[in-house]
Amino acid sequence: MRQLIIAGNWKLNAPEIKDYVSKLSAAPDGVRIVIFPPFTYISEMARYPEVIERQNKMKIEVGAQDVSERDSGAYTGEVSAAMLRAAGAGYALIGHSERRRYHGETDGAVQRKVKRALDAGLRPMICVGETESERAGGETLRVISAQITAALDGLSPEEISLVAAAYEPVWAIGTGVSASPIDAQNACRAVRGAIGARFGAVSAELPVLYGGSMNSANAAELLAQLDIDGGLIGSASLDAPQFCEIIKIAAELAASEES
Ligand code: PGA
Numbered sequence: 385m386r387q388l389i390i391a392g393n394w395k396l397n398a399p400e401i402k403d404y405v406s407k408l409s410a411a412p413d414g415v416r417i418v419i420f421p422p423f424t425y426i427s428e429m430a431r432y433p434e435v436i437e438r439q440n441k442m443k444i445e446v447g448a449q450d451v452s453e454r455d456s457g458a459y460t461g462e463v464s465a466a467m468l469r470a471a472g473a474g475y476a477l478i479g480h481s482e483r484r485r486y487h488g489e490t491d492g493a494v495q496r497k498v499k500r501a502l503d504a505g506l507r508p509m510i511c512v513g514e515t516e517s518e519r520a521g522g523e524t525l526r527v528i529s530a531q532i533t534a535a536l537d538g539l540s541p542e543e544i545s546l547v548a549a550a551y552e553p554v555w556a557i558g559t560g561v562s563a564s565p566i567d568a569q570n571a572c573r574a575v576r577g578a579i580g581a582r583f584g585a586v587s588a589e590l591p592v593l594y595g596g597s598m599n600s601a602n603a604a605e606l607l608a609q610l611d612i613d614g615g616l617i618g619s620a621s622l623d624a625p626q627f628c629e630i631i632k633i634a635a636e637l638a639a640s641e642e643s
Contacts, residue, residue: 430472556596
């Protein structure tokens with residue numbers, strides 16, 4: 385049975401946490417839920433009883449939206465993987481296109497962050513995706529394969545088994561225009577294929593999520609695709625009822641695949 389992951393990326397936004405957590409705690413079982421709030425909310429969120437209870441059952445986890453590529457030192461504004469782990473984070477989002485675009489994050493930096501996260505006990509969720517012009521130039525599969533291969537460089541098979549990937553076409557993020565289910569499926573399959581080419585069979589188990597304007601209206605079709613193991617959701621995750629609705633869709637899908 386596929387383990388679906390529904391992840392919420394709050395970016396530079398924060399709903400009222402107590403209210404959000406209480407609504408989320410009513411979401412159905414059967415889906416792994418990860419919330420990526422801004423750094424300062426991680427420890428508060430990780431300590432709510434609803435989250436702790438769910439975390440123990442491996443259902444709700446809290447993650448960081450970024451992680452430093454350094455462990456310590458004179459790096460003003462940075463937060464290390466070990467600090468995030470100590471605050472209660474279980475995951476780290478790495479290489480989001482907004483980090484790549486606005487903060488000049490290169491494939492090399494992404495690779496170093498992935499390694500730091502793993503060394504500190506965080507599961508990396510690595511984002512890859514093509515821009516509008518790369519898509520227009522027919523370069524989607526080449527770009528995303530190169531990004532994921534670079535991000536995983538030097539990892540052991542054991543480390544790879546702790547990684548999740550998210551295909552997020554840059555043109556679909558925050559635009560209200562998601563990739564079509566078939567295009568998203570083909571891209572997620574390509575991400576898995578690139579991992580398989582380098583690391584072999586472990587790629588079959590590795591969660592590959594789709595992100596980019598996923599919402600309660602398009603989630604069912606996207607999540608039904610064979611190589612899409614969940615969603616990384618930005619704006620629709622800020623609305624707890626809508627986010628719960630997407631979790632419900634995923635839970636029903638997982639249950640129907642099992643039967
Ligand atoms: P969106 O963001 O759902 O608002 O498009 C997704 C993301 O950037 O992770």
